[in-house]
Amino acid sequence: MAQRTVDEQSPPTGVATQTARRRSFAVISHPDAGKSTLTEALALHARAISEAGHVHGKSGRRHTVSDWMDMEQARGISITSASLQLMYRDTVINLVDTPGHADFSEDTYRVLAAVDSAVMLVDAAKGLEAQTMKLFAVCKHRGIPITTVINKWDRPGREALELMDEITERTGLTPTPLTWPVGIAGDFRGVLDRRTGQYVRFTATAGGASIAPEEVMDPEVAATREGEAWETAAEESELLAAAGAEHDQETFLAGISTPVLFAAAVRNFGVHALLDVLVDLAPPPGPRPAVDGGARAVEDPFSAFVFKMQAGMDTAHRDRLAFARVCSGVFERGMVVTSARTGKPFATKYAQQAFGRDRSVVDEAYPGDVVGLVNAASLQVGDTLYLDKPVEFPPLPTFAPEHFATVRAKDAGRYKQFRRGIAQLEAEGVVQVLRSGLRGDQAPVLAAVGPMQFEVAQHRMASEFNAPVELEPLGYSLALRTTGQWAERLTAERDVEVLRRESGELLALFPGQWRVRSVQRTHPDVVLEPLVAA
Structure with missing residues (x-):
């Protein structure tokens, strides 16, 4: 489907005014908590799409608009950022949906560097799960305000x-x-609505499509209509009030409190309220910290940073799309900007907004x-782009891989395609590619946070x-x-190998911590430093 540019309808002018009407956020959760379903429900309520289908549908059902890769549709999980x-x-509202599998944590962490707030999605039956807690820790470290949504309340769950x-x-x-x-879970x-005291009653639609x-009722009508269920909700709300569990904007923005909403995304229950909260409470973009310790104000000349590379979104054109978050100034299609990493110019003649797999030309952005910058072969994840006034933003995190495999082309006659494909996946951050003179370019080592990254790489290469x-x-x-x-000394050790990243950084690979300790006993002065995500 074609997506209009958002400013078609005579929008307000001025960078500060335009920035104030922007909200950018990511949805974080454990796998299968309903991120992609919520993403599509939000698009439905914002009337960006006319009908919703969910990922786990049977044959013939629609897939969520954010899950565009065929592997995502087949497995019912998100493995790319949309x-x-x-x-x-x-x-x-700029919504960046994150991968739904823990093996793609690195991609999710990059997305969190590109948003101003997060929605933490919690399964009503399972509560806070491992991946949710890992991503919460990143949000807390980065000072990202969090709105919590208790999802799947239409199913049996906890109190x-x-x-x-x-x-x-x-x-x-x-x-x-x-x-x-x-009503209890299920x-x-x-x-x-604790802000008004009114009852918002939901009515299900066929398949949640x-x-x-929503019907709004006064408490008296609600009590008559729902009886004990309403009385229980009212009593529990009073307990919360007595405990001081009332929204405070200052503590929310400071990362001390989290507004909570209850929803059933697959039925589109409670989604409208989340959109209102994002508009009313979530912060707009602010100054962006730079490497030199200063900050790039939103009114400064244009700047942006690349947080995601993606190829294969358009099967008709083997192009490469760089997703860049605008940090300051006005982006105008056709402008020539500078890459802080290379110092070279980059022409933005082809600029697009992505709506899942569909795209439309974007002339301005704030x-x-x-x-989405098209044909961005010279750009990499983490690159800073700027106009006029130089700036460089901090690098995005790189994770320590835990899984390693040698990759070879099945058909030696397709070596040129093999090299091009491996280089593309490396630039996108799908996998890390490690090399050495011993192994050569025909058999590099793929390194991944989780084994599913290998499956994606193998699938896309073919x-x-x-x-x-x-x-x-x-x-x-x-x-x-x-x-x-x-x-050289480490390579001479048994069960140890030293390989090189594209950046030139050297990584020593070990079968486990026990082997590290053994090498350190032999070479007390050896330099071995952990790779820690920022």
């Missing part, structure tokens, strides 16, 4: 008050529910927007580059940074 731009109440206690105990945040469920009738009608590959797992599980002076 950028969607929506209009709601004259506010431009609402119990979930609030868990949020407090495990995250240290004070939950301040804005809505409270009427019997979701609606919510008590259209916006669920701080908080995500722009389907996009027509260069099927075979992988040979290696017995390493740990990579540590070392220096050139130690490379």
Whole structure:
């Protein structure tokens, strides 16, 4: 589907004014908590699409618009980051959906560097799971305000008050529910809006394919209509009030409290309220910290940073799209900007907004927007782009890989396609590629945070580059940074190998920590440093 540029309808002018009407956020959670379903529900409520289908549908059902890769549709999980731009109440909402599998944590961490707030999606039955907690820690480290959505309340689950206690105990945040469920988990009738005291009653639609009608009632009518379910919700809401669980904007922005909403994304229940919260409470883009310790104000000349590279989104054109978050100034299609890494110019003649797999030309963009730069062969993940006034933003995190495999082309006659494909996947950050003179370019080592990254790499090499590959797992599980002076001595050690990243950084690979300790006993002065995500 074609997506209009968001500013078609005579928008306000001026960078500060345009920035104030932007909201950029990511959805974080454990796999299968409903991120992609929520993403599509938000698009539906913002009227960017006319009908929703969910990923786990049977044959013939629609897939979510953000899950465009065929592997995603087949498996029912998100393995790429999808950028969607929506209009709601004259506010431009930039939603970056994150990979739904823990093996793609590195991609998710990069996305979190490109947004101003996050929505933490929690399964009503499972509570806070491992991946949710890992991503929460990143948000906390980066000072990203978090709105919490308790999802799947239409299914049997835990008690609402119990979930609030868990949020407090495990995250240290004070939950301040804005809505409270009427009906236990599995019997979701609606919510008590704690800001107004009114009852918002939901009505299901066929398959959740259209916006669920909402009926607003006064407490007296709600009590008559819902009886004990309403009384229970009202009593629990009073308990929350007595405990001081009321929204405070200052503590929310400071990362001390988290507004909480209850929803069932697959039925489109409670989604409208989330859009309102994003508009009313989530922060707009602000000054961006730079490497030199200063900050790039939103009114400064144009600047942006690349947080994602993606190829294969358009099967008709083997192009390469760089997703760049605008940090300051006005982006104008056709402008020539400078790459801080190379010092070379980059022409933005072809600039697009992505709506899942679909694209439209974008002529202007403002701080908080995500722009897709086409044919960006000279750009890399983490690059800073600027106009006039130089700036460089901090580098994006690189994770320590834990899985390693040698990759070879199945058909030696397709070596040119093999090299091009491997270089493309490396530039996108799908996998890390490690090399050495001993192994040569015909058999580099792929390094990954999780094994599913290998599956994606193998699938894309065959389907996009027509260069099927075979992988040979290696017995390493740990990579540590070392220096050139130690490379030869470490390579001489049994079960140890030193390989080089594209950046020139040297990594020493070990089968486990026990082997590291053994080498350190033999070479007490050896340089071995952990790779830590920023």
